Amino acid sequence: MAIQYSCRLAMEIVLALCILVLLNSSASSAARLLVNKEQVRRRHLVENGLGETPPMGWSSWNHFGCDVNESLVRETADAMVSTGLAALGYQYINLDDCWAELNRDSEGNMVPKASTFPSGIKALADYVHNKGLKLGIYSDAGNQTCSKRMPGSLGREEQDAKTFASWGIDYLKYDNCENLGISVKQRYPPMSEALSKTGRPIFLSMCVWGWEDPAIWGKTVGNSWRTTRDIVDNWNSMTSIADSNDRWASYAGPGGWNDPDMLEVGNGGMSTEEYRSHFSIWALAKAPLLVGCDIRAMDDTTHELISNAEVIAVNQDKLGIQGKKVKSNNDLEVWAGPLSGNKIAVVLWNRSSSNATVTASWSDLGLEPGTTVDARDLWEHSTQSSVSGEISANLDSHACKMYVLTPNNS
């Protein structure tokens, strides 16, 4: 393995040098800068071709915990299509913990829990695929999963990866419980290699809780890595996770994403404005957008929040650069990041406990002082033309505004 990796690295360096030489002779310095960045960003891509943009879908955990079964999964797949979410890009239907029997069969294979998944996982994958969606599953880089109700895959990576591939699985969330104190960096690569050996492209979501700074090395192993502990459905948890994840912004990119955990929108623990902020910041930060509520029974407000196509477009922008906090002043915050086509995504966020005006000046956003922009308000769906110097909004406590700025004459 080590030899294969270093050969690959050497080949990529040669390739990058060739491209550099070519560019030096022809392209402008701006274009050169862009392509160089792209080379560096792609060098460590785990080679399954997945996660060019952050994954979108649903996961059973935040709302249902261990109370999962095959009818829930089928009904959720139905709802994904009937509510229009699938058409907006939500494609993964991800089963979390508790789908398997506690014990492996006599050949050491994981077995779907007979009482809750009597038709088996292959049949479920077929059902989900027939809807045009993808099926995700869950295991753990330890000897059991976090619920302790099913086995983990540590030491059984090849066997389990083969099982998942034979069922038609498209995504694996790989958790970090019961890990016997072994380093994350030792426990995750074997599953990555096992998945790639199956020949089936399976998105690897490394649920490593931020251990051993996964942003730094994660791209060689998986398509996303958790930067934080689990989210809880409240304001303090959501905001502190947003802040921890923000530290690692520069490491994310196509093929490998920082993961601040799944969405809580629609689960009832936050106000509408808090959920709007949650969804806006996750979208801006290029986080996986994995809905964690019961989409079979969501209310209109939840549907409106998670189906905002303009906010989703920021998350799925092909440039794939994670937006970050660019100004913070007594709970007054400005988060921003570049988008393709020279555009800029901006969130103005009042995290204090009362009403106030939040302002982003052009210098906060890296815009020249004389620049004018068209400012698209992604939640109001309205555009202000020729805005100059700064953009500001009066915001209720915990509320945000999200804009895409398009500089004029650029």
Ligand SMILES: *[C@@H]1O[C@H](CO)[C@@H](O)[C@H](O)[C@H]1NC(C)=O
């Ligand atoms: C399946 O799970 C859902 C969600 O927990 C539950 O409401 C439903 O009763 C379960 N169905 C069966 C057949 O167990």
Ligand SMILES: *[C@@H]1O[C@H](CO)[C@@H](O)[C@H](O)[C@H]1NC(C)=O
């Ligand atoms: C997991 O490892 C722990 C510590 O060695 C051990 O106590 C436990 O029995 C193991 N569980 C399984 C299912 O192997």
Ligand SMILES: *[C@@H]1O[C@H](CO)[C@@H](O)[C@H](O)[C@H]1NC(C)=O
């Ligand atoms: C905040 O200020 C705006 C604009 O002045 C106003 O419309 C809104 O009602 C205020 N909200 C609160 C909670 O005071």
Ligand SMILES: CC(=O)N[C@H]1CO[C@H](CO)[C@@H](O)[C@@H]1O
């Ligand atoms: C971001 C921002 O402007 N936050 C403000 C929210 O409201 C309080 C009270 O008016 C201000 O003190 C904060 O600065």
